[in-house]
Amino acid sequence: MTSSKSAIYWFKNDLRLTDNPAFALACAGVDCLLPIYIHDEQEDVVPHHFARVGSHRKRFLQESLCDLRSQLQQHGSDLFETSGDLTKIFLRLKVELGIERVYCESIVAPEELRQLQALKELGIEVIDLWQSSMLDPQSLPFAPEKMPDVFTQFRQQVEKHLLRFSEPVAAVKSVPQLPKQEVLFHSPINYERPKATDAFIGGETCAQAHLRQYFERHLVDSYKQTRNQLIGMDYSSKFSPWLSLGCISARTIAKGITDYEATHGSNEGTYWLWFELLWRDYFRFLHFKYGRKLYVSSGLGNQKSYPFNQEKFERWVTSNTGEPFVDAGMCELRESGFLSNRMRQIVASYWIYDMQGDWRAGAAWFESQLIDYDVYSNQGNWLYIAGKGTDPRGGRPFNVKKQARDHDPEGAYQRMWLNKTT
Structure with a gap:
């Protein structure tokens, strides 16, 4: 086995076999392929005194990885998992298996870009493909680096050029064999069966x-x-x-x-x-x-966010703000790992404007709790509400009382979730 004919496929936020161009490219280009998933030790970092990945997110990830492993096994392959420092893990794989090529999806958020740079500095060839959007960036009528700031202008250009979506690719029909050497780092996660009350099951x-x-x-x-x-x-x-x-x-x-x-x-x-x-x-x-x-305190503007206040933050996350509609929303988030788009905007607005909270702390709490956490959407929406993104109208403070009258006039939502805290 030579490194030119063997490679690692590093699954990140692409836990599927259908319409996964990067995985298809890897399967077509090598004789031996090692599919891996790494639980980065950075997930254990505790910003603002809470776990970066909460229990709901962990459960949904566990289910998704279990399903992916099952599908790979049906193709005569497997999914290997480990946790720890990314550079140490890849260096060990390079030394023990002689694999110097890694395929993965492209994620252009700062942390993920640093990870890829670290691999390249180890002498590892990284082949990453962009595949997480509906439209191919190359199909846009402008370079992504020069895209219109305002969403409406962006949408109008897309529709003017009749762009709808890029065609999905079929699932791979065969997966290359695993390297013959024993993979010593294989460490399956402890899979927890979903509860009957779980609305979402991963995979x-x-x-x-x-x-x-x-x-x-x-x-x-x-x-x-x-x-x-x-x-x-x-x-x-x-x-x-x-x-x-x-x-x-x-x-x-x-x-x-x-x-x-x-x-x-x-x-x-x-x-x-x-x-x-x-x-x-x-x-x-x-x-x-x-x-x-997009990640600094002032965002794309000049005004820094409010300073972080732990006591205020604890009241917000534990449903003790004194505003029933907001408290109900924060309870749903803690109990279920999900929140409607409307409630996300309301509780975010309340934290930023009514409690004068640091928008980045709110974004970090959503990252910890939401089973549908997405680095791009989470950052973009928090900047949007805080008035630190591209929205020409500035911030989006919500009148919570009016929102409650409009969207929960009978108080059913508030009773549903606030009863869980009593």
Whole structure:
């Protein structure tokens, strides 16, 4: 076995075999392929005195990895997991297995870029492909580094050029054999079975099943009218948890929309679901243009965020703000690992404007708790609410009382979640 014919496939936020171009490229280019997943020790860093990856996120990841391992095993391969320092792990693999080539998806957030640079400094060849967006950046009518700042202008240019989505690629039919040497670092995670109350179960299998039932039940037709509701599974698409770990691709969902429209016709709901996927792309492409600037206190502006206050933060995360609507939302987040888009905006606005909190601490709490945490969308949305992103209208303070009257007039949502804290 020579290093030119063997490689590592490093799964990151692309835990699927269907529409995974980077994995397909690896399978086509080598004789032996070692699929791995690394639980980075940075996940154990405790910013603001809480775990970076909370229990709900860990469970959903466990389920997704278990499903991915099962699919790889059906192809005569396997998924190998370990945890620790990335550079030490890859250096060990280079020394013990003689593998000097790594394939992976491209993630252009600062932390992930530092990781790739560290591998290159070890003398490892890294082949990374961008594959997490609905549109291919190369298909845009402008270079991503020169994209319009304002979303509306971005959307208008995309629609003017009749761009819808990039065609998904089929699942690989065969996976190259594993290296013959024994892989000593294999350390399976302790898989926890989902509870009967868990609304989301991780993995590509469940993601594809959700895609099918969503369109079979015609739920997309009412998406625009119901997407701001707060209770239940059907008011919004609920694709985001599987999208966040790449258990399904944005291209696959976009193709599902187009296939549905071909049979049933287009409507406000189908357009609006595509519209939301475009927002997701927009936040991704902004990283090509602004990169690290999106992570500093002042964001893209000149005004730094409010200083961090631990006592205020504890009241916010533990549902003790004294504002029932906000407290209910923060309880749902802690108890379920999920929150509707409307409630995310409300609790974020309350933390930033009413409690004068550091937006970066709020973003970090969402990162810890949300099963659908996505570095691009999380950062983009918090900057948007805080008025430190590209929105020309500045910040987005919400009138919480009005939001409660509009979206929870009978108080059902508040009773549902606040009763769990009593």
